[in-house]
Amino acid sequence: MNVTVENIGPCKRLLRVEADVNEVERGFEEVTRDFLKHATLPGFRPGKAPKDMVVRRFEKEISQETREKLVRDLFQAAVEQQKIQIYHIQDVETVSFNRGQPMQFTVTVEVKPEFELPNYRQIPVTVEARTVTDKDVEDALEALRQQQKGYRTVERVATAEDVLVIDAKATVEGVPISQKLGANTSMYESPKGFWVGAQRELGPNFFAQLVGAGAGEKRTLQVTYPADYPTKEMAGQTVTYEVEVREVREPFVPPLDEAFAKQMGAESVEALRAGVRKDLENEVKYRRRNQIVNQVVMHLVQAVNFELPETALQEETRNEVYQRVANLQQRGLSPQQIEEQKDHIFSSSQGTAFVRVKLDFILEKIAQAENIQVTQQQVAEYLTYLAYQRQVPAEQLVKEMQKSGELSAVYRRLLLDRALDFVVDQAQVTEKAPAAAGDAGEAPAGGA
Template identity: 40%
Template structure:
């Protein structure tokens, strides 16, 4: 077997291979025997048909199988002798191939990146010193109360904290807003629109100007759109909203008592408080873990630099762009605005994709080094957790994974978590006060 490898670009090689005729004939003979064992030809029992009939019947399939088998053996030789791992082959050209002939082929091979693992044990990270306080519990209970708020119509002027139900039409510098900004029809006019009577509700400067208004009142609300407003046609421009107040509603919160707790499934208020505290402690534990892992990933990525395969980066970039566009659309960002920002979206997606691909290679290399594998119980535990989280039947979830050919992706997620567990166990973690945490990593109250 003669193999030559020439570099074309990072992670891309030109490969020429030649396999001697004797080895080609041996591969043909072995493959023919395999086909014979499974062949059921008329007049012969399975596995008993003459070799020449089997070869005549399956000549194309046998030839294709032998060619594939020999190329794969060449790739194993390349990995063994040159340390190059193939990701995919392109432009495969078979120059010579057949019984009694050597196999000669040339192709382009995209390879995994070549790099030395950095020191990954003892990575530094800071963990915020935080605990769940009584104030945290009371804030969470207040959130639960507000989730069960009721609104009662009142015959009085609107006060801070009330809801004003209004009809409005808007103009920008005397022109109907609908004409100025066709991409923002919901801002042009509305009927039966609910607005909190408080500072900057709905739009900056809007909600607070409804203070003191009552049903039947008409008001003109003047405001200035912020310079960074999502609709460029409105950014930085003054607007006037002609408002008719239809109703004023006050918010009515349920009392924080045993009955409130029972409505939520708790025995009494003390039991509800205890349950809320447990939930907050579990949430804090999760956040602190993510806080540490974010730093470990960053430290790992910064310790080594290597070129990445273009095809993997391109695929991950497209996937990330789709994810960003879908999330923006779900937030109500118009298609026109997304189109205008497509270059910025692409650049952000590209940077994210490169880090994801790089981390994936590092994770798999560490897993190999430390013999970390995904066992059946790891997969079963993942399925059980995801099924409980989404309320699905575990068996149906497994069927969905298999139907979507998503098993490698799931295994990759599980492997990454196991490697990050390993890195965390061997990290140098320093517990520090909130004001000593890296910018952007502190946990909000």
């Protein structure tokens, strides 16, 4: 076997493989022997048909399987001989193949990038020195109370802090609004049991005209909608509302007592307070580690330069675009709004993909250098967790992933995560005073 390797692009190689006549003949003989063992011909038991008859009957199949076997075996031998680390096989082309003649074929492959590892031990990072104070705990408890805010009916006139339950009828120049302005305005025409307040209005200055009203009271309101009002038919229109107040409701926040604690799943106020403190402390640890991870990732990515396989970048970019579009859809953006952002989505996705792919190759090399391994138990625990997330039996998930080839990807992801943990745990951490109140902090590093 003769092998030549040509560099044809970033992380791309062209392998030319030539096999002599003897290698080709050995391939034919091996495949023919296998056919002789299993071939079934009329009048003969399986494996008992004469060789010449089997060869004539299955000549095409023997030739095709021999070609595939030779390409497979010789390619693997060529990779081992040239010490090439394959990332992706792009194309296989048979140049010449006939019995009794030398064989030639080419394989276009992407290879893993070659580079020297940067320093990954004792990477200097700076994090905010945060602790959970008593005030933090009390603020969190107050936020919990506010989340449970409700409204109760009161027998008095409305204040600016209340909400009202109303019935209303809307007209423009004495004509029902939908007849005057079109069907798109029908939701404004006769709302019943509608809640209005400072945060929920039927139009500008609507609720302010009802402050001081009590249950059973009727008022006539004039509302002028601005020229840029979202419902185009209403823009610039003055609408008359005949309103009847059904109820006045005031907001109330439950007290921090035993009943509230039990509602939150705690046995007592002190148990609730202790649970809140623990949650806040876990959040501080989480934010601290994210700061370390972000800085470690950027140090590794910026410390070394090397080419990346195009296939890896394209695949990761595609995954990132898909995820971003899905997130925008969940936030309620229309297809047209997403289309308007497509250039930004793609360019930012490319940037994120570049960092992730580059980081993964660095972490893979660190795992090799440090002999980091993933145990079967760790894989099993992750698959159990994944099965729980997807709401399928673990055994079914494993079979599906074995069939699709996803298991190797799972193993690689766990290996890279362990390599990152190794580097992060060794980082040289310096603490600094926390940023000003209201700082959102740093987001977790993508893909790591």
